[in-house]
Each structure stands twice: as C-alpha cells, then as structure tokens.
Amino acid sequence: MDxxxxxxxxxxxxxxxxxxxxxxxxxxxxxxxxxxxxxxxxGRANAVDxxxxxxxxxxxxxxxxxFQTPSVFPGLTVDENLEIxxxxxxxxxxxxxxxxxxxxRMRIEANLELIGLADKKRLRAxxxxxxxxxxxxxxxxxxxxxxxxxxxxxxxGMTDRETExxxxxxxxxxxxxxxxxxxxxxxxxxxxxxxxxxxxxxxLLKEGTMEEVQRDERVAEVYLGRRRDADAVGSTA
Amino acid sequence: MALWLTQLFNGLSVSSILLLIALxxxxxxxxxxxINMAHGEFIMIGxxxxxxxxxxxxxxxxxxxxxxxxxLALLLAFALAFAIGLLLETALIRFLYGRPLDSLLxxxxxxxxxQQLARTIFGAPNVGVTSPSWxxxxxxxxxxxxxxxxxLFILALVALVxxxxxxxxxxxxxxxxxxxxxxNRDMAACLGISTRRVDAVTFAIGSGIAGVAGCALTLxxxxxxxxxTNYIVDAFMVVVLGGVGKLIGTxxxxxxxxMLNTLFEWGSTASLGKVLVFLCIVAxxxxxxxxxxxxxxxxxxx
Amino acid sequence: MPVSPxxxxxxxxxxxxxxxxxxxxxxxxxxxxxxRLNLLAKCLAFAIAALGLDLxxxxxxxxxxxxxxxxxxxxxxxxxxxxxEASGGKLPDFMGWTGVAKLPWFWEPFxxxxxxxxxxxxxxxxxxxxxGFFTFxxxxxxxxxxxxxxxLVIIVFTLFVGQQKYTGGTNGLTGxxxxxxxxxxSPGMKTALYFATVAGLLAAFLLCRYLVKSRLGKVLRAIRDxxxxxxxxxxxxxxxxxAAFAVSAALAGLAGMFFVLHVGIISPSAMAIVPSVEMVxxxxxxxxxxxxxxxxxxVVLNEAKSGLSESFPDMWTFFLxxxxxxxxxxxxxxxxxxxxxxxxPFGRRNPSHEQLGESSGEQQPVAPREHSG
Numbered sequence: 044m045d046x047x048x049x050x051x052x053x054x055x056x057x058x059x060x061x062x063x064x065x066x067x068x069x070x071x072x073x074x075x076x077x078x079x080x081x082x083x084x085x086g087r088a089n090a091v092d093x094x095x096x097x098x099x100x101x102x103x104x105x106x107x108x109x110f111q112t113p114s115v116f117p118g119l120t121v122d123e124n125l126e127i128x129x130x131x132x133x134x135x136x137x138x139x140x141x142x143x144x145x146x147x148r149m150r151i152e153a154n155l156e157l158i159g160l161a162d163k164k165r166l167r168a169x170x171x172x173x174x175x176x177x178x179x180x181x182x183x184x185x186x187x188x189x190x191x192x193x194x195x196x197x198x199x200g201m202t203d204r205e206t207e208x209x210x211x212x213x214x215x216x217x218x219x220x221x222x223x224x225x226x227x228x229x230x231x232x233x234x235x236x237x238x239x240x241x242x243x244x245x246x247l248l249k250e251g252t253m254e255e256v257q258r259d260e261r262v263a264e265v266y267l268g269r270r271r272d273a274d275a276v277g278s279t280a
Numbered sequence: 281m282a283l284w285l286t287q288l289f290n291g292l293s294v295s296s297i298l299l300l301i302a303l304x305x306x307x308x309x310x311x312x313x314x315i316n317m318a319h320g321e322f323i324m325i326g327x328x329x330x331x332x333x334x335x336x337x338x339x340x341x342x343x344x345x346x347x348x349x350x351x352l353a354l355l356l357a358f359a360l361a362f363a364i365g366l367l368l369e370t371a372l373i374r375f376l377y378g379r380p381l382d383s384l385l386x387x388x389x390x391x392x393x394x395q396q397l398a399r400t401i402f403g404a405p406n407v408g409v410t411s412p413s414w415x416x417x418x419x420x421x422x423x424x425x426x427x428x429x430x431x432l433f434i435l436a437l438v439a440l441v442x443x444x445x446x447x448x449x450x451x452x453x454x455x456x457x458x459x460x461x462x463x464n465r466d467m468a469a470c471l472g473i474s475t476r477r478v479d480a481v482t483f484a485i486g487s488g489i490a491g492v493a494g495c496a497l498t499l500x501x502x503x504x505x506x507x508x509t510n511y512i513v514d515a516f517m518v519v520v521l522g523g524v525g526k527l528i529g530t531x532x533x534x535x536x537x538x539m540l541n542t543l544f545e546w547g548s549t550a551s552l553g554k555v556l557v558f559l560c561i562v563a564x565x566x567x568x569x570x571x572x573x574x575x576x577x578x579x580x581x582x
Numbered sequence: 583m584p585v586s587p588x589x590x591x592x593x594x595x596x597x598x599x600x601x602x603x604x605x606x607x608x609x610x611x612x613x614x615x616x617x618r619l620n621l622l623a624k625c626l627a628f629a630i631a632a633l634g635l636d637l638x639x640x641x642x643x644x645x646x647x648x649x650x651x652x653x654x655x656x657x658x659x660x661x662x663x664x665x666x667e668a669s670g671g672k673l674p675d676f677m678g679w680t681g682v683a684k685l686p687w688f689w690e691p692f693x694x695x696x697x698x699x700x701x702x703x704x705x706x707x708x709x710x711x712x713x714g715f716f717t718f719x720x721x722x723x724x725x726x727x728x729x730x731x732x733x734l735v736i737i738v739f740t741l742f743v744g745q746q747k748y749t750g751g752t753n754g755l756t757g758x759x760x761x762x763x764x765x766x767x768s769p770g771m772k773t774a775l776y777f778a779t780v781a782g783l784l785a786a787f788l789l790c791r792y793l794v795k796s797r798l799g800k801v802l803r804a805i806r807d808x809x810x811x812x813x814x815x816x817x818x819x820x821x822x823x824x825a826a827f828a829v830s831a832a833l834a835g836l837a838g839m840f841f842v843l844h845v846g847i848i849s850p851s852a853m854a855i856v857p858s859v860e861m862v863x864x865x866x867x868x869x870x871x872x873x874x875x876x877x878x879x880x881v882v883l884n885e886a887k888s889g890l891s892e893s894f895p896d897m898w899t900f901f902l903x904x905x906x907x908x909x910x911x912x913x914x915x916x917x918x919x920x921x922x923x924x925x926x927p928f929g930r931r932n933p934s935h936e937q938l939g940e941s942s943g944e945q946q947p948v949a950p951r952e953h954s955g
Contacts, residue, residue: 072814098813099816116804118807119803123800124804138797139793139796183815187815
C-alpha cells in the first residue's frame with residue numbers, strides 16, 4: 044500500500060483489528076524494518092529513506108511516536124521525564140554537561156500547564172493515573188518537537204472527560220506538525236474534520252474524508268462483515 | 281587420522297556433557313525465564329546421590345550386586361533433585377517470576393548455601409565414585425583409537441534424555457499444558473490450567489535433569505561440592521548461544537561450544553582456548569543476536 | 583501531595599550526617615588499632631568498587647557479575663609496579679622460577695608508578711568499552727549480558743592462572759616491599775595509604791554524585807526503566823550503557839589498586855566468580871540506586887565478613903547465601919530502603935524498580951504482573 048502525507052496534515056488511520064495500523068506506525072518509526080518498500084522522509088534535511096536508519100536516528104530526524112499503552116519512565120519524576128524528552132543534543136558528553144537554561148525551564152513549565160500536571164511535577168511518573176501518563180507522554184512528544192508525530196490510540200482506555208481533554212491537547216499538537224493517528228473511537232475521529240485512511244488486512248481500502256469513508260460500501264462491509272468489529276465501531280471504547 | 285578421530289570424539293563427548301547440563305537450563309531458563317544459578321548445585325545433588333547409593337551398595341549389599349547400583353543412582357539423582365527443585369520453586373522462585381536479575385541473585389545464594397551444606401556433610405575434598413564394571417574399557421575403532429564405554433554411555437544417556445524431553449514437551453498432555461502456560465499464562469489460567477502447579481513441576485523437571493547430569497559426571501571424574509560451578513557458566517552460554525526456548529538450539533549450541541573448546545585447547549593451551557571460545561561466542565552474537573530479543577507489542581516495554 | 587525530602591531541614595540533617603561520617607573516617611587513625619585501620623581501609627577500597635557497580639546496576643539497570651575482573655586488573659597493574667620495585671633491577675622472582683630470562687615488554691613500563699596507576703584505571707575501562715561495544719550495540723542486555731560478564735570472569739581467571747610466566751599463576755603477585763622507596767609496612771605509610779583511600783572514595787563518591795545528578799543520570803535511569811522508549815526519544819542507549827559500564831569498571835580498577843596496597847597480594851582468586859558476585863551483594867544489601875547505600879553495604883558487609891569468617895568460616899558462607907535470598911526477596915531497597923521506610927512518608931523512591939523497568943530487557947516475563955495493551 045501507498046501512504047503519502049503532506050506537511051502539516053492530520054491523518055487518521057482506521058480499520059478493523061489486524062488491519063496493520065500499528066505495524067504501519069512501527070515501520071514509520073523504525074521499530075519494525077519493512078521486508079520491502081521504502082519510507083521517504085523529507086524533513087529539515089534532504090530526503091532520507093527512513094527504513095534504513097536506526098530508531099534513535101529516526102527520532103532525531105524528527106519522527107516522534109506515542110505508543111498505545113503509556114510509556115513514560117516510572118522511576119523519573121514528571122519533571123525529569125519532560126527534561127530528557129526535550130529536543131536537545133543527545134550525545135553522551137553534551138547530556139552530561141547539559142544545564143537547564145531559563146528558556147528550557149520556561150518551555151517545561153508551559154508544557155506542564157498545558158498537560159495539566161504542573162502541581163504534580165515532582166511526583167514519580169509511575170504514580171500517575173493512566174490518563175495522566177498519557178498526557179505526560181503527549182507532553183514529552185511536544186517538547187521533543189518532531190515534524191511528524193505518530194499516535195497509536197491516544198484515547199484508548201480513557202474516561203469521557205479524559206478523552207475530551209486529550210482531544211484539546213491533540214488540537215494543540217496538530218497545529219504545527221504532521222500527525223498520523225491510529226484510532227478506533229469513531230466519535231473522536233469525527234470531531235477532527237480531516238482525511239481518513241481505512242486499512243484492511245495490510246492493504247489500503249479507502250482514503251477520503253470521514254463522510255466519504257462512511258458512505259463507502261467496501262468499508263461498511265469490512266466493518267460489518269465481522270460482528271465484533273461492528274460493535275467496536277458502534278459503541279466506541 | 282587416528283588423532284583427528286580421537287579429537288572428534290572428545291569434542292562430541294564434551295558437547296554431550298554440556299548438553300546434558302544445559303538441557304535442564306533449557307527448561308528453567310529457556311521456557312520459564314528463571315535464571316537458576318543453583319542449577320550447578322542440583323548437578324552436585326545428583327552427583328552426591330550417586331555417591332550415596334554406591335556407598336550403600338558397597339557397605340550393606342552383596343558384592344555381586346554392586347554393578348546394578350548405577351541405574352538406581354540415576355533414578356535417585358533425578359528424584360532427589362526433582363524434589364528439592366519443587367521445594368525451591370514453592371519456597372522461593374515463585375516470588376521472583378518476572379524479576380530475572382533478582383531471581384539470579386537469590387538462586388545464587390541458594391547455590392552457596394547448598395554448596396556449604398555439602399561441604400559440611402561430605403567434607404570439602406573431592407570424593408571418587410567407582411563406576412560399574414560394565415562401563416570399564418572401551419570400543420576399539422582402530423589402532424590407537426579407543427572410545428571409552430563411559431563416554432559412549434553418556435552420549436546415549438543424553439540422547440535418551442533429549443528424546444524423553446521431546447516426547448514430554450511436544451507429545452504429552454502435561455507438556456501441552458506446560459507450553460500453554462509458558463506462552464500465554466493468563467489464557468491458560470482462564471482455560472482452567474493450574475499455572476502454579478505447572479510452574480512448580482516444570483521447574484522441578486529442569487532440576488531433576490540437572491540431577492541426572494550430576495550422576496553422569498561421576499563417571500568421568502571425582503566429585504566435590506563445587507562440581508556444578510565448573511560447568512554452569514558454560515551451560516548458560518550454550519543456552520544463550522542456541523537461542524532460548526528451542527531444544528534443537530540448545531543441542532546445536534552445546535555441539536558448537538564443545539567442539540570449539542576441544543579444537544582450541546588442542547591447537548593452543550587450555551587457558552587460551554577458553555579465551556578464543558569466548559571471543560567466538562561474542563563474535564557469533566554480533567552476527568546473530570536473534571533469539572535473544574524479539575519484542576513486538578503495542579506497548580513498548582511491556 | 584507526597585512530600586519530597588528536599589525540604590531545607592531534611593537537607594541539613596543529611597548534610598550533617600555526611601559531615602559526621604567524614605569526620606569519623608578522617609579521625610579513624612586516632613582511635614583504631616593498626617590492624618583495624620588496615621581493615622577499614624580495605625573496606626573503603628571495596629566501597630569504591632561498590633559505587634561503580636551501583637552506578638551500573640542501581641541506576642542504569644545493568645547487572646555485571648564480572649566486576650571482579652576489573653577490580654583484579656587494577657590490582658594487577660599496581661602489583662606489577664610494586665613487584666618491579668621490590669625486585670630492584672632484577673627479574674621478579676616467579677619469572678625466574680618459570681624460566682623467563684628477560685622481563686616481558688609489557689612489564690617494562692610498569693616501572694613508572696604514574697603509568698601503573700593510569701593503567702589500573704584505563705585498562706578496565708577499555709575492556710568494559712570493548713565488551714560493551716559488542717553487546718549493548720546489539721541489544722544484548724538483561725540476563726544475557728549478565729551471563730556474558732560471568733563468562734568473562736571465567737576466561738580471565740583461567741587466563742591469569744594459565745599464563746604463569748607473566749602473571750605468577752595461582753599464587754598471583756606478592757612479596758612487595760616498598761612504594762616510592764618507603765616500606766609498605768611502616769606505620770606512616772599505612773596511615774598515608776589510609777588517607778589516600780579516603781580521598782579516593784570521596785572523589786569517587788563526588789564523581790558518581792555528579793553523574794547521577796546531571797541530566798546524564800536521568801537518562802541512565804530512563805534507560806533502566808525503558809531502554810526502548812529512550813531510543814524513540816532520540817538517544818542511543820548503547821552509548822550511555824557503554825559509558826556507564828566503562829566508568830563503573832574504572833572505579834573497580836581504582837578499588838583494586840588500593841586493595842593491593844593495603845593487602846599486599848593480588849591473585850586470580852580475587853577476580854573469581856565468588857568475589858565478583860559478592861560485590862553485587864554489597865550494593866544489594868546497602869541499597870541499590872542510592873550511592874550512600876553502596877558505600878554502607880560494602881563497609882558493613884566486609885566488616886561483618888572479617889568478624890564472622892575469622893571465627894566461623896563455614897557460617898560465613900551460609901550467612902552470605904542467606905543474605906542473597908533475604909536481600910532480593912524481602913529487602914529490595916537494601917538497608918537504605920529500610921531506613922527510608924522506617925522514616926515514614928519521606929521515602930521518596932520505590933526501590934524495587936525491577937518490576938517496573940526490568941521487563942524491558944526481557945521477552946514476556948513468565949508471570950507478568952501487569953497487563954499489557
């Protein structure tokens with residue numbers, strides 16, 4: 044399948060279970076090496092085939108990834124999590140000598156306000172609730188300042204209120220960068236009027252706006268063909 | 281030609297002993313991911329049970345029966361190591377699942393205690409075990425090439441254990457339950473398998489096989505409280521090299537390390553040989569670190 | 583809202599505690615017999631090694647069972663210098679016995695104390711970098727790395743025993759007389775060496791503290807918690823792991839040098855498996871992930887060892903084995919963790935980080951306590 048993203052675009056990837064959505068993100072960020080095919084990234088630098096690079100190189104090029112289950116560092120405080128996520132020179136020596144400048148401090152504080160964890164910044168991240176961990180991770184990604192951001196089910200397992208807040212955060216993120224979101228929550232997807240790509244069994248099924256996609260018969264068939272997935276669409280998590 | 285043949289046989293023999301020791305690890309480490317540093321002491325338990333059985337035969341049974349002691353010793357070695365393994369799993373290991381480094385340290389402590397216990401009971405010096413007379417001598421292949429029966433016996437024993445393990449793990453109901461638990465614990469529990477029992481029995485089997493290995497070691501030399509430590513690291517290397525969770529990998533790893541060891545020691549000195557083998561293993565891992573990690577999940581580190 | 587210990591009062595108490603401990607150490611020659619002082623000096627040397635190990639295990643989450651090797655390399659470097667000085671212009675005695683006619687080329691530069699002292703730190707660090715390069719880069723970690731370090735112990739041990747001509751074999755190197763022309767056994771020298779060790783420990787402690795408090799320290803702890811996640815932040819974990827491993831090995835080497843100066847002998851048995859694992863126990867008992875814990879653990883356990891093993895050598899082994907079990911099962915935070923727990927709400931960090939982070943290095947743990955997505 045082919046997937047092309049424009050700078051500044053917000054793209055949703057949907058599809059029934061096992062469609063290969065998460066794998067798609069894995070390939071984009073280098074967690075999984077594709078057996079064939081290329082991932083061309085035109086970032087600040089010239090065009091690079093990302094699939095040939097190692098994960099940390101890809102991250103430095105400007106591709107950020109948020110995983111489905113929150114992956115923050117439980118042993119570090121909220122503050123420390125943000126500090127190391129910040130875009131910076133990541134060489135060993137540079138990091139050893141790194142000082143948190145006033146400007147960095149401001150960025151972190153602003154970020155803490157944004158994700159609503161300002162009063163918990165000295166708390167170990169392992170003690171946060173599920174939703175708070177998700178926000179912290181989003182906050183980390185914001186500070187990482189990637190050009191392309193890959194989000195895997197950012198609202199899975201959240202309460203309605205948490206989902207709403209996450210939606211707000213996402214709007215902030217979307218403004219400046221290219222974002223790919225894998226999501227099952229159709230209600231959530233609908234709120235962002237943007238392009239949607241439907242995947243099925245590793246293939247591209249349909250690309251278009253949410254309405255176009257909903258009207259498409261093949262899409263309906265894929266979802267309704269399996270009762271369980273149909274339920275998933277109807278009564279979103 | 282004769283020399284080559286002898287060396288080849290030596291390599292095979294070393295490999296078979298390594299494999300016998302590594303097979304127990306292939307279960308506890310390969311399947312259960314428990315680093316049992318006390319594995320060497322289960323070997324020691326097996327060795328001393330052979331010593332005990334031999335003593336009993338010598339002291340209180342007619343002379344003519346002596347040769348029959350060995351099969352009995354094998355059984356006792358397995359049973360004793362199995363029982364102590366069961367005890368260890370219930371008392372300690374089960375609290376440490378999912379914490380590999382902690383289990384490594386705790387079992388190392390257990391090993392230390394068992395070693396000292398053996399020293400207290402049997403004394404620090406090595407003791408010899410007289411092998412049954414039907415294992416004396418050897419098979420003469422050609423002039424200057426004799427394959428000792430003891431070594432051949434160990435080869436056969438390894439083949440037997442390997443076969444038994446294969447049948448148990450892949451062909452029996454208990455083995456199927458075991459694989460189910462090791463692959464998906466929650467699912468297996470939902471299907472009504474007692475994961476606690478499977479864990480305990482699996483660990484005990486691994487320990488029991490170590491006991492058998494210890495019994496076999498009495499054939500090739502004197503035994504002492506530290507007999508296990510001499511082999512344990514090599515055996516772990518076998519499992520790492522072979523890739524975890526696959527019997528065939530363990531066999532290949534044992535063959536590789538055993539052969540290389542013999543070859544290098546023949547070509548240089550024993551101490552340099554070890555260095556070369558280690559470098560070979562590290563080099564090999566550059567080429568194929570696989571089997572050592574393969575994470576694919578939606579959560580990153582889960 | 584949980585209280586962090588960085589209240590001014592808590593800090594003052596902590597500083598006062600450190601100050602008192604330092605004073606006690608500095609005044610030790612006044613109130614300890616020569617024998618006790620020498621013993622304490624040895625313990626302090628071990629504490630340096632423990633600090634390095636803690637940096638690697640407690641903070642970065644990498645368990646090395648091979649630190650005896652680095653300790654031993656440092657020890658041998660110093661011992662070679664002392665041996666040459668003791669032999670005057672002649673060949674070291676053991677070389678004569680094994681039929682070596684001329685001093686081997688690599689022994690030659692060890693006539694210089696500065697060279698020997700530098701090598702005692704550089705060689706372990708280089709070996710660590712070498713091993714780290716070939717393992718961390720390929721994501722060999724967790725227990726696999728641990729097993730490889732144990733294999734390293736065995737081969738280096740066999741190598742040193744086997745190459746008797748150059749290393750003195752099983753007996754190792756001993757029979758030293760002087761350092762800088764001053765007899766090693768003289769009381770003045772003993773006291774000077776003691777103070778040198780205190781200074782070394784202090785320097786090591788401050789270095790580790792600097793590393794741990796820097797952003798680098800945070801990255802190291804992040805690697806402990808989730809190596810893969812760190813990768814997606816744009817850090818190359820292997821470089822950090824190599825750096826931690828090298829610093830850790832260098833500290834072990836430094837400790838080994840002091841050890842030789844105090845004890846007057848180094849032999850392969852000092853770098854065998856048991857001493858290597860014992861080092862881990864110092865850190866485990868003291869409290870991994872806290873620098874002071876490593877120091878306390880090393881000193882307490884070694885003082886206890888000399889007390890127990892002199893009178894009941896058998897008991898010591900039982901005790902040691904038991905401690906391993908107790909420390910891992912019941913006391914994952916070590917003594918420091920225990921004190922913090924007793925101190926109540928001020929306990930700041932959950933020390934049993936292994937449940938949280940360790941699983942990163944492994945394929946699915948057998949009994950996952952947490953569910954994953």
